[in-house]
Amino acid sequence: MTNKAVAMLRARALTVTVDLAIFTVRQHELQTLLVRRGNEPFRGVLALPGGFVRPGEGLDDAAVRELSEETGVNGRKLHLEQLQAYGAPDRDPRGRVITVAYLALGHGLPAPQAGTDAQAADWIPVASALSSNVRLAFDHEAILRDALERARSKLEYTTVAAAFCPEPFTVADLRHVYEAVWAAPLDPSNFRRKVTRATGFIVPTGQFRTPEIGRPAPLYRRGNSQVLFPPLLRSVA
Amino acid sequence: MTNKAVAMLRARALTVTVDLAIFTVRQHELQTLLVRRGNEPFRGVLALPGGFVRPGEGLDDAAVRELSEETGVNGRKLHLEQLQAYGAPDRDPRGRVITVAYLALGHGLPAPQAGTDAQAADWIPVASALSSNVRLAFDHEAILRDALERARSKLEYTTVAAAFCPEPFTVADLRHVYEAVWAAPLDPSNFRRKVTRATGFIVPTGQFRTPEIGRPAPLYRRGNSQVLFPPLLRSVA
DNA sequence: CATACTAAAGGTCGACTTGACTCAAACGAT
């Protein structure tokens, strides 16, 4: 398949790939999965996981497949949405390659397995990946920036943040997600007031979780609402 | 170019097109530009304007070019943004065609010119185009729905609505845009309060426009702000 | 057993925003 794809590239035909910005929250920090490329171009450089769209394969299907191949996670069990297409003519030195970028949000994602095209893959803090001393292959830095901004704004007016939390979860778990993605602390009391007021965001299970220290926290499950009203706006600071 | 593209299609190679959902406000109504297809497939059926991405041509460049070809409007003078890619394997009966959809917002767009691939093109109310008794080619109805929803939500938290208004414009002009896109009436007084309070949305020119009847209205220009804070949320009704 | 510590949950407060509404101001037409 790789040989055939490269042959198509060499023939100057137009090819389409999918690339994934996979986000998860670990240790109160937003992390993304990056692979170190094993082949030219950009051999040894960090890149978003991805690959060629196969003939007869839908874009979403290709994203699910790549997600499964790179992380071993069933892509239909976490939030996956298309970001947009990137198609600058010179974005890939091999020829004309248009990529469709996807945004994936998950929780407890396992340590990744090295794929066929990747020497190694690992979780890396998003702040590090976007810092000036890390270079990403192709236009993946721009894609990652767009994905981060999309994720941040999605948290404002949708309930996707719950996709980061393994069920059942506490209000504090949910708040840690917002704090990690927005990279800003939130007032625990005000946060709970807004989250519990919004209908269909979280529903109580009746169960409690007793932490090592502190008062036990009620456990919640995801509600059936996709949109969040009123929205949880980021502070203007 | 069309011959070459069709040849590529016949060879079962993967091709990429751009399709445009172009919105404008005419007679207090949101309208979109649709073409009646002159070629198979879907000959005689309404479709979004669009065409093949040329070799070495960027996606945005292709969208600008198609916009210019179909409407005669310089695409760089109005708001144009990518919606997303659509790539279901069976979305085009000719073979594997992935399309990148764009959303264009403009004002005073001229009567369109029939392109090479289109018998005729005309402005059609969006409500009619999405009604059950109008069928669109390919998956263009889904694309149009997504574009409408994108436009509606963009009005909430960005200042793109001003892109619909020829400069200079009045607050009422701007309000008519919101009313047309959201298909809901707005309170004139409350609308002006929010619009003038948001910094960088509109700036007064000092000029006035005297209508046929009623009090003269101050004229405004677009401000330099892209985001709208606080956002102008749609009512939950 | 009492106390300290921690986190959850709930309440208070002023400042601000919202939608619904009223009323004055500024024009043309009659």
Next chain:
DNA sequence: ATCGTTTGAGTCAAGTCGACCTTTAGTATG
């Protein structure tokens, strides 16, 4: 001068916001 129409300013109650404080419920420690 009066009317109709549109703009624009203001009012008011209800709600939301961030900031802050207090109470509650658990563990750990003396």
